Amino acid sequence: MTPLTQINAEITTHPAGDLLTSEEVSLARRELRRKKLIALALVIPLLIFLFFTFVAPIGTMLYRSVYNPTVAELIPQTLSSLESWDGQGMPDKAVMSQMAADMKRLANLRKSGKLAESINRYLPGTSSVIKSTARKLRRKDDQKIISQGAEFLLAANDKWSQPEIWQALIKAGKVYTDGYFLTALDLERNDAGDIQQRTSTQIYIKLYAKTLRMALIITFMCLLLGYPLAYYLANAPSKTANMLMILVLLPFWTSLLVRTTAWIAMLQTNGVINSLLTSLHVISSPLEMLYTEFSTIIAMTHILLPFMILPLYSVMKGIDPSLMRAAMSMGAKPPSAFISVYFPNTLPGLSAGALLVFIISVGYYITPALVGGTDGQMISNIIAFHMQQSNNWGLAAALGSLLLVLILTLYWVYDRFVGASNIKLG
Amino acid sequence: MTADNASHYLRFDGVKKSYDQKSLVVKDFNLDIAKGEFLTLLGPSGSGKTTVLMMMAGFESVTSGDILLDGHPVTRTAPYKRNIGMVFQNYALFPHMSIAENLAYPLKVRKMAKAEITERVYKYLKLIELDQFGGRTPAQLSGGQRQRVALARALIFKPSLVLMDEPLGALDKKLREQMQLEITRLHKKLGFTVIYVTHDQSEALTMSDRIAVFEDGVVQQCASPEELYEQPANSFVADFIGENNLLPGTVIETVKGIAKVKMLTGDEITARCADCGEGNSECVVSVRPEKVFIVPGDHHYENKITVKFTNCLYVGDFIRYFFELPDGTEVVAKFLNDHVAPKLSEGDKASLYIRTKDCFAFKVK
Structure with a gap:
């Protein structure tokens, strides 16, 4: 070791005084x-x-979306006795009698409707069978049901003699199910238990695709309208910029419902736009604009525009104006200077704005519900339908979970390729 | 190029600028700049010097007058066609590009061959001693390094002129001095023509070939640093550059450029007359603190004033003494901190000696 490195070594090791x-x-x-x-x-x-x-x-x-205890809680004894059945042919008479006993109990508790509704989801048309059978069983004697329950069932409705209804009972009786998720993905299990494309209706995948497409269009429209405005705002003298900023924020502070309703007034058959165009003789008969995909996109673009402008504005405000001057002094023409210097520096705001608008619009509910009609429905409207009208909360939950997974995946993809750290919200 | 062209490589011919169509920010700016010259526009903020620079770069329009570069008018030429390099106060490096990409930008715009770009970028990185830093982004460099990159980027495309807008304003004092040397070194080595804008007079004095002192949209004096300091043309220049004692008085008579001035105390002193006006007009006599002596040396001192010592400030290499004339006018003198530095206590009477050539009489505006 040379003397110099010795000295260095002494300097780098901490003397005792430095230690706590x-x-x-x-x-x-x-x-x-x-x-x-x-x-x-x-x-x-x-x-x-x-x-x-x-x-x-x-x-x-x-x-x-995976937990489905209703049927298991309603007819626990039938389900446990059904476990011995191999699924082929008909179950034992004892099982059928147990079912009859369970149904009578439910009928007296006025819960047979709930059972009917749950089973009906697995085998359409079963609802009335269960309800009418339960009604008939209510008056039977308990002792007789134990001995002749099977006969009562078969006498009440022919369907009880088909294996399908019993298979549906087993399916519905499972506490944990992937059924909702399969339905949400337009899939089903065939009799052998394998997953296949749903043979009847296929609506959800199409609806997801449509939702994504509409969200993309809305994002693009917001970008198209918001970018030039944000640029103007960021470069305008502060007095003008503040004034215009209030105009941008004003709709932001107005109730969402009011804004959406205003669009109804604008777009409806006898609305502002149609009467104007008719009186100007541009069109002879009013255009159908309300309750279409078009109206949903227009109204949502309007509502979500501030989410695009604000991050863009704050990022553009931070861009040194001398960057463009520097580029031009070096010989770049204004358009090329803009593309190679200004635009790349706005990307953090642009991606933040685009991501915000896209994610918000994918899950948007009120506006499509009010102005979308059937044509402009998005996935959230179907979720709401299952929550409020069809009372199929499991399916609503599965659709919602898929939506969440979809957005998280998109965010992950974005993070991979653009980098989430690039986002600048303000 | 003719010899004539070389001495007015760049010419401002009656350039005027108004922003509000009412008042002029730059009033009748005339200046010739020789090829390879380092010219500084010096002035307080709001004096119009940056406006001149922006008109030169093409970012501001010229209200009237002409700018001629190498004999051709460029007044109406778009900024990107002027071939002028510019260094900005806040560097204006492109944050999304690496240092090497920043340097390559003007070359790429000029559609230079790739190999040539790489070579030239490497050469300039080496020139500013940052050849290891080409892959970094501007955010990873220190202020001084960024400024060097900005400088190299303004030079790399061999512009006909380099404009610098207070390029060292954002640096601390020590770095600023280093960068002053660096810019001077590059200027000597590459021989480019510079217009440099600053409000820092010491920066202007150390770096420039010539300095144009700006005030109120007008060039007050354009001369070499030495001339500017030693022979200010008017009281503004005298006051703006360096420190000054301003002693009020009245001009009695002016003979061959030497004015006899009667001071308020009644003493008479002689001073050089820059623009002192004729007899019996009010004037101020300007004297630099370091030209005031307390111990007469071998020189012949024409002027002697009697003062009262009030206070002194210890600065380090020198000491600043504060005196008072009988009428209350303050006189500051700077003496070297050596063994002859006088020891005075408050109220002591002293005599100060000043040469005529160090006194300048200016009329009161």
């Missing part, structure tokens, strides 16, 4: 722990609030 004593270490740790505790105490109310209003409801909702 164990007492100092524990003091420093305690200080750190105290700071962390204070930070935690500050956010705890929000965390509790979020847990009860966001995490827990969404968690239970998502759980419903």
